Amino acid sequence: MPNWLNDAVFYEIYPQSFCDTNGDGIGDIEGIISKLDYVKSLGCNAIWLNPIYDSPFMDAGYDVRNYKKVAERYGTNDDLVRLFDEAHKKGIKILLDLVPGHTSDQHEWFLEAKKAAKSEYSNRYIFTKSVWDAPPQYRMMCGLCERDGNYMVNYFSSQPALNYGFHEITHPEWQLPCDHPDCLATAEAMKDVMRFWLNMGCDGFRVDMAQSLVKGDTDSKATIALWQDFRAFLNKEFPEAAMISEWGQPDKSLMGGFHMDFLLHFGPSHYNDLFRVEEPFFSRKGTGDASEFVKTYEENYAKTEGKGLICIPSGNHDMPRISQRLDKKEIKLAFSFILTMPGAPFIYYGDEIGMRHLEGAKSVEGGFERTASRSPMQWNSSVNAGFSAADPENLYIPIDSDVNRPTVEKAVNDSDSIYNEVRKLIELRQAHSALKSNGKIEFLYAEKNAYPLVYRRYDDNESIIVAINPSSNAASCRISGLNIKEILYTNGDAADITDGVLTVPAESVSVFSV
Numbered sequence: 247m248p249n250w251l252n253d254a255v256f257y258e259i260y261p262q263s264f265c266d267t268n269g270d271g272i273g274d275i276e277g278i279i280s281k282l283d284y285v286k287s288l289g290c291n292a293i294w295l296n297p298i299y300d301s302p303f304m305d306a307g308y309d310v311r312n313y314k315k316v317a318e319r320y321g322t323n324d325d326l327v328r329l330f331d332e333a334h335k336k337g338i339k340i341l342l343d344l345v346p347g348h349t350s351d352q353h354e355w356f357l358e359a360k361k362a363a364k365s366e367y368s369n370r371y372i373f374t375k376s377v378w379d380a381p382p383q384y385r386m387m388c389g390l391c392e393r394d395g396n397y398m399v400n401y402f403s404s405q406p407a408l409n410y411g412f413h414e415i416t417h418p419e420w421q422l423p424c425d426h427p428d429c430l431a432t433a434e435a436m437k438d439v440m441r442f443w444l445n446m447g448c449d450g451f452r453v454d455m456a457q458s459l460v461k462g463d464t465d466s467k468a469t470i471a472l473w474q475d476f477r478a479f480l481n482k483e484f485p486e487a488a489m490i491s492e493w494g495q496p497d498k499s500l501m502g503g504f505h506m507d508f509l510l511h512f513g514p515s516h517y518n519d520l521f522r523v524e525e526p527f528f529s530r531k532g533t534g535d536a537s538e539f540v541k542t543y544e545e546n547y548a549k550t551e552g553k554g555l556i557c558i559p560s561g562n563h564d565m566p567r568i569s570q571r572l573d574k575k576e577i578k579l580a581f582s583f584i585l586t587m588p589g590a591p592f593i594y595y596g597d598e599i600g601m602r603h604l605e606g607a608k609s610v611e612g613g614f615e616r617t618a619s620r621s622p623m624q625w626n627s628s629v630n631a632g633f634s635a636a637d638p639e640n641l642y643i644p645i646d647s648d649v650n651r652p653t654v655e656k657a658v659n660d661s662d663s664i665y666n667e668v669r670k671l672i673e674l675r676q677a678h679s680a681l682k683s684n685g686k687i688e689f690l691y692a693e694k695n696a697y698p699l700v701y702r703r704y705d706d707n708e709s710i711i712v713a714i715n716p717s718s719n720a721a722s723c724r725i726s727g728l729n730i731k732e733i734l735y736t737n738g739d740a741a742d743i744t745d746g747v748l749t750v751p752a753e754s755v756s757v758f759s760v
Contacts, residue, residue: 247505248450248486250292250339251555252683254590255672257290260563261298261320262306262611262642263622264595266634271641273622273633275321279332284654288598288665289672292339292590294452294490296563298326299345302352304404305612306563306620308343308454309350313439323446330447341488342443344451346436347458348405355435356406360391369428370435371406372398372461375420384461395420400458402612408432410459413468424460424468433472437479440487450488456504457493466495470502477503490557490590496546500554506589508557511565516542517558521580526571527699528580530753532717536699540692547588547687555683558584559592567594567619570603575753578667578737579716582755585671586703586712590683596623598668599657602646610643621646626655667737674735674757680708690725691748697721698750702760710734712757713741715750722749731759 265277275298285293297307300315307317316326333340349356358367373395380386386396387403398407409432411424422429440451460468473491480487480503490506493499494513500506509517516539520527527534546556560581561568568577577600584591607618621643625632630645631653638645645651657665675681680703690711691700698715700723711728715721726746733740738754750756 247554248488250449250486251488251505251590253676254292254339254488254683255290255585255675256292256294256341256557256590256592257285257288258294258296258559258562258592258594260296260595260620263620263633265623265625266636269635270319271634271636272319273642274319275316275325275329279325279329282333282336282338286336286338287669288593289669289676290593291337292341292449293333294341294592295343297343297345302350302404303611304350305402306610308345309348309402309405309612310345311350311352312354313349314442327446330449334447339449339488340447341450341452341490342448343454344436344440345454346408347455348400348407351404351406359397359406360393362393366428366431368393369409369422369426370432372409373420374417379417379420381417398461400455407461408436408459410461410472411468412461413463416462421462424472433475437476440476440480441483444484444487449486450490452490452492452508453504454492456491456499456502457495466498470498473499473502473504496554496556497549500550504554506555506557508559508562508592514542515539515546520583521561521568522566522571528572528576528583528716530573530576530716530718532697532719533695534716535695537692537694537696540689540699544689552684555589557589557592558587559594560584560597561594561619562592563594563620564616565619567601567603568597569600570605574600574664576716577664579714579753579755581664581668581671582712582735582737582757583699583714585668585675586681586757588683588685588687588703591675593668594619596621598665599624599652599654600664601652602648604644604646607643613643617643624651624653626653670735678703678708678710678734680705680710691723693723696723698723698748700725700748700750709760710757711760712755713748713750714755716753718752720749720751722747724748728760733758 264273267276299310300312301307355367355370359371385399388396400407411429412421415421489504491499491504494510496507509515525533527536604618622633657663688702697717698721700713703710735757739751741750741756
């Protein structure tokens with residue numbers, strides 16, 4: 247694992263909505279460069295950049311038309327290289343978003359694959375033998391190609407699935423095994439994309455839907471084997487490149503050779519129980535439950551055997567903003583958890599100032615309900631909250647119209663802001679080796695439908711207790727053998743240990759050494 251991941255705190259940038267420098271209403275690379283000092287001032291030293299590749303933008307850039315070309319609306323390849331260079335000067339790493347499961351239906355590979363004439367691209371995608379053959383368990387498109395057959399799509403109709411083969415073959419007339427030369431060629435083509443950008447200066451990739459590549463792979467064995475091959479390639483040519491998967495099952499992802507796996511708002515992790523259910527654990531109502539999350543986390547953590555990390559994000563471009571369910575105080579307590587857990591934390595742009603989830607936002611570029619969490623970054627009190635000089639009606643997504651909307655300008659100057667709390671927590675994390683990505687964890691109290699949540703972070707140098715009680719009532723638990731040496735951080739009143747009983751005041755977190 248690259249050593250730099252142990253200290254990494256990531257900031258996710260949705261490029262369309264971050265900063266527009268040319269007044270067209272869409273964010274751009276120059277805008278990101280102009281805000282690198284802001285990212286650094288927050289304490290983040292790594293960026294995950296959502297797709298910036300050439301695309302018809304039917305799915306906000308997750309429909310790639312050319313993997314090796316930056317979309318014109320963001321800038322040029324040279325601009326992206328300059329972003330790498332400027333970020334590196336400031337000690338910031340950059341991960342690109344890799345989309346290996348599908349392309350746009352306008353990609354040159356697919357335009358060749360659609361033709362009746364055989365070519366090296368005929369099996370780059372998954373086509374049935376006949377246009378009348380459309381197995382109901384697959385998403386298929388038909389009647390759109392010169393060649394006979396339906397083609398499989400992963401999500402939208404404009405996203406034909408790349409062909410890495412089938413693990414279980416049920417239709418041998420058109421399904422290829424994973425070791426077929428044409429399926430291996432797909433993997434080599436994706437390695438070539440990765441090689442291209444790593445040579446340009448990027449520091450690795452967040453991999454979109456990493457578990458989706460091999461079809462008919464119910465236990466993920468073939469997909470794991472495929473990613474192990476990618477891992478061997480990277481170890482040989484780019485050993486410092488980080489690989490983080492959107493998989494949601496760390497036991498499988500890390501076995502495949504990824505360094506970290508995201509916990510997602512879907513899948514078995516119970517991540518949603520913390521922030522995004524009707525009654526989240528981090529609500530002051532005190533009716534939430536973190537026990538299933540902890541149980542699943544402990545199982546996955548044990549399976550990593552210290553060889554990989556589990557990422558807990560504040561949110562991302564695909565899920566509702568954390569502010570949809572939590573208020574300012576609750577978000578601060580949520581960040582105290584996110585920033586003291588193992589694995590590199592991820593902060594979704596704007597969460598650090600409490601940007602709102604814009605309920606009912608009109609779908610833009612295939613965002614649908616996700617559009618509500620993709621609105622422009624709110625920098626200051628100027629036109630369009632400092633995001634763009636464009637006419638408001640020309641913005642990529644409308645700005646939050648609330649006159650009291652949070653902005654970076656307000657947050658930086660408010661000692662009680664979420665922003666300043668996040669800064670303190672990142673400083674705390676970076677000051678203590680036990681709190682960094684590789685530090686170990688032991689949950690001390692995480693009972694069903696109960697508060698507080700208490701865990702120990704430790705390494706060979708120190709042992710630190712984190713005790714969190716988001717509920718509106720003080721909460722106690724019996725934990726023997728604890729003695730507070732030094733209070734390192736509090737939000738709210740400090741916790742107390744008396745006669746083996748740990749009491750955590752209402753709506754508070756305490757971090758202390760033992």
